[in-house]
Amino acid sequence: MTAQPQEIRKGRKYDQVLAGAREVFMGEGFEGASVDDIARAAGVSKATLYSYFPDKRLLFLEVARTECSERATNAMAKIDTSRPVAEVLTDAAERMVAFYTSEFGLRMFRVFVAESARFPDIGRAFHRSGPEMARGHMVGYLEEAAARGEVEIEDFALAADQFHELCRADLFYRAIFNVTQDFTPEECQRVTRGAVETFLARYGA
Template sequence: MTAEPQEIRKGRKYDQVLHGAREVFLGEGFEGASVDDIARAAGVSKATLYSYFPDKRLLFLEVARSECRRHADSAMAEIRTSGPPAEVLGRTARRKIAFYTSDFGLRMFRVFVAESARFPDIGRAFYKSGPEMGRAHLMDYLRQAVERGELEIADLALAADQFHELCRADLFYRAIFNVTQEFTPEECDRVADGAVATFLARYGT
């Protein structure tokens, strides 16, 4: 049984409920988050919360979708441009690295990895509204760059995935395993510049 097909009622306190749920889920995870805690954080009654989200999984999925949409919309401002690949990919890499190493980005990743084994629909919904959406946006830009003769790419999906992984080099893994909690701008630039240089060495014209 999946929570995805259910329609969500939106009203005056929808954003309030979502904000409170975001804070509790990121702090406690799905299993540790109680409806009482979410209602308290949102400043609403349990009856009001249930009127919007009768199922906790539905609320969790909506928090995920909302946050992923926000991040994707922000990233689109960088990717949807006719600028040269070195410039566009450089900005995209820095935005990706900033998100991957942020407290929010790391918490989101940990929560969804932890819950996706027990609730596969949660993992699938997160992938569709987050990584898959970002991949599609990057593929659109790469396709335009190929059409302009700026890149030579036969497999756009693979190229987008490779760029994504290049941006996760070193810093993300140190962050996710709590080896390092803060990174200097120079460290982030090193990974971003290396990602772009490696990508263009493979696909640049």
């Protein structure tokens, strides 16, 4: 495939192509994924694959954008933000910890870190589709909570970033460095509880 990004064509087999590409990219990384493997996993011909995505990087970025967007949007949509702030943050923290320690979350992180040095546009696109989108959802909620007098925050973007980092404490780093891949509910609750209590100790009204 060529190196220049081109227009994405949507069509009947678009989702099928994305599903096959996701499977191969997550298992083999960007460089290790071949057109033949992606077409085989998607159950389409190479000609069909090329007709949708003439550029492999474009396909890779679309997989990342779609996955991150759906996960971030669905996670926030399932949280009742009208509840007390401690309950909302606990729900959000539980979802974040689960994602950060999931097989998909870890594979996604490893692939993008590995490829972003050689292909900076891949790293930037992942940041826009993942961390920036998650931050936007959290900032929106914190602004609502501040308007209700539940938190006192001046820099909402920084506060959102700090909350995400609190949810990555201990478990994520043990998982990403292959110290361990399995965590007990008690270990996850420890990180979740600590993230919420620490955040509210700093920003709670």
